[in-house]
Amino acid sequence: MNCSTLLSLVLMLVQLWRCSPSTQNHSSQNTDRSFTAVRRVKRGWVWEPLFATEEQTSILPVYVGQLKSDLDKQDGNLEYILTGEGAGSIFIIDENNGKIYVTQKLDREKKPFYTLRAQAINRSTQLPVEPESEFIIKIRDVNDHEPQFSDGPYVATVPEMSPEGTSVTQVTATDGDDPSYGNSARLLYSLIQGQPYFSVEPKTGVIRMASQMDRETKDQYLVIIQAKDMVGDAGAFSATATVTINLSDINDNPPKFQQRLYYMSISEEAPVGTTVGKVFAEDSDIGENAAMNYFIEGDSSDVFDIITNNETQEGIILLKKRVDYESKKRYSILAKVINKYIDERFLKEGPFEDKTIVKINVEDADEPPVFTLENYVMEIAEGAMSGSLVGIVTAKDPDDDDCPVSYSIVHGMHLKRLFSINEHNGTIITTKPLDREIASWHNITVTATETKNPEKISEANVYIQVLDVNDHAPEFPKYYETFVCENAVSGQLIQSISAVDQDDSAEGHHFSFSLAQEVTNNSYFTVKDNEDNTAGIFTAKSGFRRQKQFSFHLPIIILDNGTPSLTSTNTLTITVCDCDTEVNTFYCRYGAFMFSMGLSTEALVAVLACILILLVFFSAILAIRQQRKKSPFSEKIEEFRENIVSYDDEGGGEEDTEAFDISALRTRTVMRTHKPRKKVTMEIQSLYRQSLQVGPDSAIFRQFISEKLEEANTDPSAPPYDSLRTYAFEGTGSLAGSLSSLDSNMSDTDQSYDYLTDWGPHFKQLAGMYTFHRSVGD
Numbered sequence: 001m002n003c004s005t006l007l008s009l010v011l012m013l014v015q016l017w018r019c020s021p022s023t024q025n026h027s028s029q030n031t032d033r034s035f036t037a038v039r040r041v042k043r044g045w046v047w048e049p050l051f052a053t054e055e056q057t058s059i060l061p062v063y064v065g066q067l068k069s070d071l072d073k074q075d076g077n078l079e080y081i082l083t084g085e086g087a088g089s090i091f092i093i094d095e096n097n098g099k100i101y102v103t104q105k106l107d108r109e110k111k112p113f114y115t116l117r118a119q120a121i122n123r124s125t126q127l128p129v130e131p132e133s134e135f136i137i138k139i140r141d142v143n144d145h146e147p148q149f150s151d152g153p154y155v156a157t158v159p160e161m162s163p164e165g166t167s168v169t170q171v172t173a174t175d176g177d178d179p180s181y182g183n184s185a186r187l188l189y190s191l192i193q194g195q196p197y198f199s200v201e202p203k204t205g206v207i208r209m210a211s212q213m214d215r216e217t218k219d220q221y222l223v224i225i226q227a228k229d230m231v232g233d234a235g236a237f238s239a240t241a242t243v244t245i246n247l248s249d250i251n252d253n254p255p256k257f258q259q260r261l262y263y264m265s266i267s268e269e270a271p272v273g274t275t276v277g278k279v280f281a282e283d284s285d286i287g288e289n290a291a292m293n294y295f296i297e298g299d300s301s302d303v304f305d306i307i308t309n310n311e312t313q314e315g316i317i318l319l320k321k322r323v324d325y326e327s328k329k330r331y332s333i334l335a336k337v338i339n340k341y342i343d344e345r346f347l348k349e350g351p352f353e354d355k356t357i358v359k360i361n362v363e364d365a366d367e368p369p370v371f372t373l374e375n376y377v378m379e380i381a382e383g384a385m386s387g388s389l390v391g392i393v394t395a396k397d398p399d400d401d402d403c404p405v406s407y408s409i410v411h412g413m414h415l416k417r418l419f420s421i422n423e424h425n426g427t428i429i430t431t432k433p434l435d436r437e438i439a440s441w442h443n444i445t446v447t448a449t450e451t452k453n454p455e456k457i458s459e460a461n462v463y464i465q466v467l468d469v470n471d472h473a474p475e476f477p478k479y480y481e482t483f484v485c486e487n488a489v490s491g492q493l494i495q496s497i498s499a500v501d502q503d504d505s506a507e508g509h510h511f512s513f514s515l516a517q518e519v520t521n522n523s524y525f526t527v528k529d530n531e532d533n534t535a536g537i538f539t540a541k542s543g544f545r546r547q548k549q550f551s552f553h554l555p556i557i558i559l560d561n562g563t564p565s566l567t568s569t570n571t572l573t574i575t576v577c578d579c580d581t582e583v584n585t586f587y588c589r590y591g592a593f594m595f596s597m598g599l600s601t602e603a604l605v606a607v608l609a610c611i612l613i614l615l616v617f618f619s620a621i622l623a624i625r626q627q628r629k630k631s632p633f634s635e636k637i638e639e640f641r642e643n644i645v646s647y648d649d650e651g652g653g654e655e656d657t658e659a660f661d662i663s664a665l666r667t668r669t670v671m672r673t674h675k676p677r678k679k680v681t682m683e684i685q686s687l688y689r690q691s692l693q694v695g696p697d698s699a700i701f702r703q704f705i706s707e708k709l710e711e712a713n714t715d716p717s718a719p720p721y722d723s724l725r726t727y728a729f730e731g732t733g734s735l736a737g738s739l740s741s742l743d744s745n746m747s748d749t750d751q752s753y754d755y756l757t758d759w760g761p762h763f764k765q766l767a768g769m770y771t772f773h774r775s776v777g778d
Helices: 003-018 021-030 344-349 413-418 585-597 601-628 633-642 684-691 699-714 754-759 761-777
Strands: 040-042 045-047 050-053 062-069 078-084 091-093 099-102 113-122 128-140 154-159 167-170 188-193 198-200 206-209 220-228 238-248 261-267 275-282 292-297 304-309 314-319 330-339 353-363 375-381 389-392 405-410 419-421 427-430 441-450 457-467 482-485 493-498 512-515 525-529 534-539 551-559 567-577
Touching: 062 078, 062 128, 078 091, 091 113, 154 167, 167 238, 188 198, 198 220, 261 275, 275 292, 275 330, 275 353, 292 304, 304 330, 314 330, 375 389, 389 457, 405 419, 419 441, 482 493, 493 567, 512 525, 525 551
Parallel strands: 050 128, 154 238, 261 353, 375 457, 482 567
Antiparallel strands: 040 045, 045 062, 062 099, 078 113, 091 099, 113 128, 167 206, 188 220, 198 206, 220 238, 275 314, 292 330, 304 314, 330 353, 389 427, 405 441, 419 427, 441 457, 493 534, 512 551, 525 534, 551 567
């Protein structure tokens, strides 16, 4: 055995010793993260597991390990060559002895290992003495990374008053070092800020409640958690995270009134629903835990009510019933407030409610008079004479001064004509007799007004019932058209009758029917009372002759059951009809009509035929006259239309005065000489009749037309075509002349106006005016 072989055996024994458990523990405690090396033999190669420490602080290059061939006789004949990852740059090898060195700082977090290849060659022959072999250099970790909280800052919420140990949240930190080697990545959590309210589990980072906390005292806490690697040993790195912990509200506080006693006031004039005031209870809780309801306890709940304003959580006291200062001047009510939502866990600490007293003073006001009743019902018998008492209404001023009251009736002038009221004492009387059959009820409105303050008015309804008096006799409900056949037999029913009465009857109407006493013995008919408010008319004899007696008038007496009883005589007209036993109403009406006219059927047909012929004759005459009166004016219109010529010449504007003579469009005014007024005589009526005779055939009218025609023919400015001119003829005036005095100085004769006095009283003032004018002129 040569020396090299012996040396290899020694090295192997050393490596086996280093691989023992005791040696590993000792090495991990006294070296900087050195891994245990195991000797490896591959063919002719002998080397230790190679490790390089990251972040090497020693002077570079640093020895990593040695590769050696068992054929190396240490005579310098072998040359070691290193290839692979980082060979020649990061790692170098001593080609003489195979020692490997690292020349740069390494970072395990970037690259945890390197794969290289080794080869040994003979320097003389340059032939490999060992086949090329691959090996790995692992990078040993060192604690070069600080822990990090990637999810911070943290925000957590926990209900207030939570018990100790309640989990709030969990924080987690990470470390970039190797967790499989040493303690570089083993973290330990601790609480820097947040004691004594919170705690943190060292290994998990779970934050827990350390004591019960009240949100109303403090609702937010700032907790600082530290994470430290190397299990907290000296030289370890650390990081901190901030956790904001909010306490959520629970209903653990009852509402409390701000005041133990409230004072409010309300006017007695205030209507129902008026806000009296507000009360407010404070609740330290928030949200729905602070929601509350208000109540009123005791008898005052009939007069006042309280509602909750859900936005402001105020209790609003409202007037539920009108108050009266004179009846009660002050109220004391007990208001209570209760939480809407109660947490049963805190009921043992006391009821979640509070009470307060509210004193309300009623303010006096000038109130209108008050009637003793809102509605009065009175009665009066119909037909009562004017001035009869109907009833009395009473109103009183509720105020302390007791102001006098005046009464009046309103709403309807017709009611004032039926009733009147004494303005001092409220006595209502009739002003005329009342008729129940016209109106059975009268509704009036009575007002009461303070005499010192007329603005204070109150009203009351008065319902007056007119009581019935039996003042209407019964009568037939309609006109009965009764017929009897000439061949009717005795005892035959010819008509059923009934009766009506405008009066009321408390027991119901009951009428009795009978014949008048004067016709009872010699009547052709009898009346049978059915005792059900109807009666039947029967024949008392057989056989009737229309030629002998055409109709019968049967007086029937109807008696009612009123107090006192009233009777009436109603006449039933019975007409004899030309029939056998059964009555044909239409035929009987026709026969009655013909009989009353004294005509037979043949005569009536002849009369109707003559009337028809006359109607045809007059219609023909009217048609002929309408044809003759047809106006020829439509033909003349066609002639005028043919002579109308349209011109589209455009004028020269306002300065063009020669293009067209506008005088052609003007109508000359006919100047008539003034004729002196003729003396008016007493024959004015005959002159008036003469003036009415002026018309198309009058000589005056023909003269007027001739003058106009002559003007048109001699007018040089007239258009050179036929034209239609329209004139308005007013006549020559009255033959009596003008009554005006404006032209009286033109007459040489004196005018006399005495005749005006003979025209009657309508012209008396006119005659006086002209007589005065004449006297002034003289």
